[in-house]
Amino acid sequence: MRFKFWIIGVCIACFSCVYNKKEAVTPSSNNNVNDGNPTIPVSFKNDISPIIQNNCISCHGIYGDLGSYTNVNKYTTSTSGKASELEGRIKGMEGWNKMPQGGSLSQLEINKITQWINEGAKDN
Ligand code: HEC
Numbered sequence: 300m301r302f303k304f305w306i307i308g309v310c311i312a313c314f315s316c317v318y319n320k321k322e323a324v325t326p327s328s329n330n331n332v333n334d335g336n337p338t339i340p341v342s343f344k345n346d347i348s349p350i351i352q353n354n355c356i357s358c359h360g361i362y363g364d365l366g367s368y369t370n371v372n373k374y375t376t377s378t379s380g381k382a383s384e385l386e387g388r389i390k391g392m393e394g395w396n397k398m399p400q401g402g403s404l405s406q407l408e409i410n411k412i413t414q415w416i417n418e419g420a421k422d423n
Contacts, residue, residue, distance in 0.1 A: 333414070335407050341415040342423050343368055350408050354399045368422045375420035386416055 333341045341347065351365055359365040374385040382392055389404050389412055391397030404412075415421075 333411060335410060337414060340418055340423070341411050343371075343415065343421065344423065346411050347371070347415050350404065350412065354402070354404060354408075358400065372420055372422070375416050383416055386413055 333339045333346050348368075351371060355365050365371055371385070374388075375383045377383040377386075381387070382390070384395065386392070387395035388398040389409050391403070397403065
């Protein structure tokens with residue numbers, strides 16, 4: 300009789316371990332940074348500024364022409380239905396020299412900048 304209880308005890312202990320392992324897996328989420336989810340608004344401070352810092356400032360920072368929101372924003376307005384200069388440059392569209400010069404942004408970075416422009420290029 301005692302032996303039976305012991306077996307049952309061991310079984311409960313084992314199952315609770317397996318159960319605990321499943322419980323321990325929690326999805327990671329970061330609410331501050333848009334990681335390619337189009338339902339989350341893109342932030343200039345958290346999403347766009349780091350892309351510019353890492354890919355553009357090495358050349359443009361010297362003159363400060365992409366060094367602030369105001370300066371980046373100058374390139375986000377489009378004229379006569381054409382894409383804005385910022386979008387045209389990072390996508391290498393016809394009529395623009397592709398930026399960053401000699402390289403390119405990742406598809407995710409291009410998507411983020413495009414989404415940010417479409418959302419009104421806000422200083423957010
Ligand atoms: C290796 C150097 C280099 C890097 C890195 C670079 N650029 Fe440029 N960029 C240039 C040069 C040189 C010009 C001027 C020649 C031209 O118009 O293509 C220029 C011009 C521009 C212009 C037009 C400026 C004006 O006054 O009309 C924009 C906008 C621009 N770049 C955006 C970017 C963006 C956005 C990035 C980062 C994703 C970037 N660039 C990265 C070298 C660079």
